[in-house]
Amino acid sequence: MKHKLYGGLIYLIILVFSLFCFLPFLLILSSSFTNEESILQHGYNLFPRVFDLSAYRLLFLDAGRILNGYKISIFVTVVGTIASLTITALLAYPLALKRVKLRKALNLYTLITLLINGGIVPWYIVCVRYLHLQDNVFALIVPYLVQAWNVFLLRSFFQTIPEEITESAKIDGAGEYRILFSIVAPLAKPALATVGLFISLLYWNDWWLGLTLLNKTELQPLQLLLRTIQSNVQFISTSAQGAEIIRATGGRLPSEGIKMAVCILTIGPIIFVYPFVQRYFIKGLTIGAVKG
Structure with missing residues (x-):
């Protein structure tokens, strides 16, 4: 009782x-x-x-651009998440292995990228002049492919997996890639799901890369497009010319409603990711056991 x-x-x-x-x-x-x-x-x-419904009517005056923004954001989020998660796992796995000779140097090199930032101007020069990412959809993907925080998060989990499991697979003739993708990755589903969620949120919510690297409006992601619409509405509502337009039309621009409508349009799709990821959070951090 x-x-x-x-x-x-x-x-x-x-x-x-x-x-x-x-x-x-x-x-x-x-x-x-x-x-x-x-x-x-x-x-x-x-x-x-x-x-x-004035806020939504105003947002969907150009429904084609909104739909195109959704397509760009979905493509960037899906492709970016898969590519970034794969590269992150490929980097985190050797960092967790004690038998790798340059493990300490690689850990230090990755840590430096987390502590020291080169600045916006060098970053921009590298992206535009050397990587040729300007006005390219991959400009929204490549700069975020590797995040040091995610690497260390996965590395910490890989270190909890008993070495006996990988050693027995190595004795049976499995290579490092086979061990990673066939043995370690299934055991690391909770960590991979968590890091994958962090990466997908980063790609979906980002507007900075589009603002700095894109000039073509047809490549703008949803976040940047809605931010531009919201800024234009705020400018019109506060400018003298905008006040004349409002008086002439006899109405009021729904500036407050648009802020909330933008939030609904941007957070709606990403909410559906959580039910698929949540089931991995409730599992234990280590799956399986070592038989003595």
């Missing part, structure tokens, strides 16, 4: 905590469907006082 009471109390606490986590999302969703006048007069509410 006492265990059931404690169990029910824990579930109640988790339920209340989940509701508190869901409320900000509900507030953003409600505000994106709320009339601009209502937001200015009454503030943000969990449910729309005056239902209005």
